[in-house]
Structures are given as structure tokens and as C-alpha cells.
């Protein structure tokens with residue numbers, strides 16, 4: 001059997017450095033890599049030929065921050081703020097997650113990612129209370145044919161504690177292979193701004209292991225400019241550092257991030273409703289800081305980057321208009337373009353993760369993470385006039401027709417291939433039973449339904465009136 005795949009006649013968004021768009025071209029994949037892109041390519045003998053006409057071919061999308069374990073609780077926190085989230089995961093029910101529960105959440109999240117054309121996902125895994133939890137997280141990621149980065153964390157301990165434990169070192173040596181582009185590794189922890197800078201020890205471990213750090217920074221009420229300053233003054237800000245949210249920092253902090261080459265993982269859907277701060281792309285653009293996109297957690301939000309691109313455009317433009325109106329001005333031309341958010345959803349991620357030589361664009365020689373967006377049954381997939389705009393504002397996860405990861409077909413004709421969704425369903429069901437049983441029905445219901453603040457309707461100086469056309473007078 002041949003190991004080549006030929007996509008025929010698609011609109012190809014290469015996302016190469018020049019953002020080359022080919023309106024009607026073929027993409028040939030041989031083995032793990034993209035072999036050729038062009039018009040009228042010859043199909044190798046035995047190649048799988050996929051008709052991409054009427055569709056868009058683009059690189060697999062890259063999510064740089066997702067707490068995959070929490071997908072087991074999908075949608076539970078729809079009405080939360082960050083406060084309820086912290087109480088639930090940090091103080092109360094997060095502790096109830098056993099290794100099998102982390103496995104269940106990760107399995108479902110990993111399948112969901114590849115289904116949505118997200119071929120690389122950073123598992124911001126801060127529920128690793130023991131190395132057994134970490135083994136379970138990786139077992140789940142390796143059971144799904146996607147590309148992942150395990151960002152190891154544990155919210156139940158200080159990073160200086162868990163990163164110094166023999167169990168952590170043992171896990172890294174057993175499960176992580178430097179240079180493996182299918183399963184990368186980062187360390188995930190936050191910097192509180194404590195002047196004693198206890199996080200130093202964890203940064204030193206990261207440096208010794210040669211791995212990047214990902215950190216929630218500039219989160220209203222949680223992390224601030226002191227954390228950035230301490231990292232910078234102690235030499236721990238590097239081009240591999242990923243700052244998640246970075247929504248409430250001052251210019252000095254953004255200057256430090258820009259000067260050290262780091263990037264920001266923007267989770268617009270999350271920032272808009274949880275309260276970390278206004279989605280920061282408007283100010284990151286000002287500082288020329290690299291951006292990648294992320295979904296954060298499916299305990300609240302969707303798990304696909306179409307939503308991220310759409311909300312990010314909306315938030316950035318909303319801010320631009322609002323600020324202009326505050327100056328009594330009109331924005332006639334928006335700064336942020338659809339093309340840019342498609343770049344952030346692909347190249348932004350590959351750059352942030354140090355994988356830009358491997359994935360992120362459709363170019364010969366790169367690993368073949370390819371997404372075909374095509375849906376002949378959808379009235380929203382015709383006409384495709386502005387392909388970047390189509391990806392950002394028209395397409396959605398149901399339009400993901402075919403997905404290749406590392407040259408392997410993992411979804412075809414809208415159906416997952418070689419993925420055991422039934423197993424994930426069963427495992428997640430057991431986790432829900434466990435959590436619900438441990439918490440009790442009352443606490444379970446309370447956790448999902450936070451109190452609603454009192455709403456006051458303004459006093460209205462006018463009374464309800466209706467115009468009477470017959471008498472040409474207001475009726476009272």
C-alpha cells in the first residue's frame with residue numbers, strides 16, 4: 001500500500017513567509033512529509049487521491065494552551081467567572097481527579113482537537129497531582145494520532161516543590177524524548193510576584209532540562225507585572241517562554257517580553273468571559289509581540305480555533321472602534337485582518353513552540369499536518385471569494401473534511417479514522433459519575449449554577465405610551 005496522499009484542486013493557503021495563496025492547486029504528501037505543491041501534479045502509483053475542489057487546504061491549526069484534563073467536565077462552567085473556576089479546580093473538586101479522570105479528559109480533548117483540524121495542541125496539564133496522573137495524561141495523548149506538547153504542571157503544589165521531586169525527574173526520563181516532534185514538553189507554572197521569587201528553582205530545572213516554560217501572566221487578580229519583572233531580572237525570559245493571556249500588563253512588561261523574544265498565547269473566548277483582562281492583541285500588535293491562539297478550557301468554551309480566530313478579530317476590532325469613539329473619531333480601516341488571525345492560528349503556534357521548521361505551513365519538506373475545509377452540503381461554503389475571511393468568519397468545525405497529521409489520514413469525509421470515540425465516551429461517563437458521587441448532588445448543582453447578582457432596572461422618567469393614529473395623540 002502506498003503511503004502517499006494527493007489533494008487535488010483546492011484553494012491552498014500555504015501560510016509560508018510570503019503567505020502564498022494558490023487558487024487551484026494540488027498538495028502531494030509522501031510518507032510523513034509534504035513532497036510537492038503545484039498545479040496538475042502526477043499521482044504516485046497507489047496514492048490516495050482526495051478531491052479538494054470547492055475547499056480550502058491549509059496547515060493544521062495549533063493551540064498553544066488547553067487544559068485538556070478539564071474537557072471531562074465539558075460545558076459545566078458556562079456561567080463561571082475566574083473566581084468560580086479557581087474555587088472549583090484549585091480548592092475543591094480539582095483534587096478529586098484521579099489518574100483515570102485525567103486520562104478521560106485528555107482522551108476526549110485530543111480527539112476533539114484532531115476532529116476540528118487542530119493538529120498540534122499544548123496540553124497545559126496543571127492537574128498532575130502525582131506522576132501517575134502524568135503517565136495517564138501522556139497515555140491518552142499517545143492513544144490519539146495528533147501532535148501534542150505536554151506542559152507539565154500541578155496546581156496543588158508550588159512549582160519549586162513538584163519540579164524538585166524525584167517522581168517528576170523519573171517521569172521526564174521515562175516518557176519524554178528530546179526532539180520528538182509528536183510529543184513535546186514544557187513546564188507549566190505561574191509566577192505570583194512574591195519578592196522572594198520561589199519559582200526560581202523551577203525555572204532552573206527548566207533550564208537544566210532545556211525546555212520552555214509556559215506561564216499565565218497578566219491575569220487580573222492573579223499574576224501581574226511583578227512576576228514579569230522578577231523573571232526578567234533573573235534571566236528567565238527566553239524566546240521559548242509562552243505568556244498565556246498577558247492581558248493586564250503595563251508597557252514595561254510588554255517591552256520586556258518583546259525584547260526577550262517571547263510570545264503570547266491569546267485565549268480570546270476565555271478572556272472575554274472569565275475576566276483575565278481585555279483580549280490583548282490590540283496592544284501586542286503595538287509592541288510587535290508574537291501571538292498564538294488558544295482555547296484554554298472546554299469546561300466553559302468551545303475547543304476549536306475557528307472560534308478563536310473569530311472572537312479575536314471581533315475583540316480587536318471592537319476595541320479599536322470603542323477607543324476611536326471615545327475620541328469622537330471613526331475607524332474607516334481596521335488594523336487586524338482575517339489573514340493575520342489565520343497566521344496566528346498556524347505559524348503563530350509553530351513559532352511559539354519552536355516547531356516552525358517542522359509544521360505551521362504547507363511547504364515541501366515540512367511534516368504533513370494538513371487540513372481540508374470543505375463541505376459541499378453547506379450553504380456557507382459557497383462562494384469562497386476571500387479564503388482567509390472564509391476560514392475566520394464562515395467556516396466551522398463541521399466543515400473540516402479531511403485532516404492529516406504527520407502524513408497520516410486521521411479524518412476523512414468528515415469522519416474520524418482510527419480513533420476510538422466510544423472509549424472516550426465511556427471513560428468520561430465514569431469520571432462524571434465519580435465526581436458527582438464524591439461531591440454530592442447539591443454541591444454538583446451549586447458548582448454549575450453560580451448565584452446571579454441582583455439586577456436593577458433604571459428608573460425611567462417616561463411612562464409607557466402608545467401613539468393613537470386616530471386621534472393623533474399619545475394614549476396613556
Ligand SMILES: [Zn+2]
Nearest residue numbers: 124216244296
Ligand atoms: Zn489557562
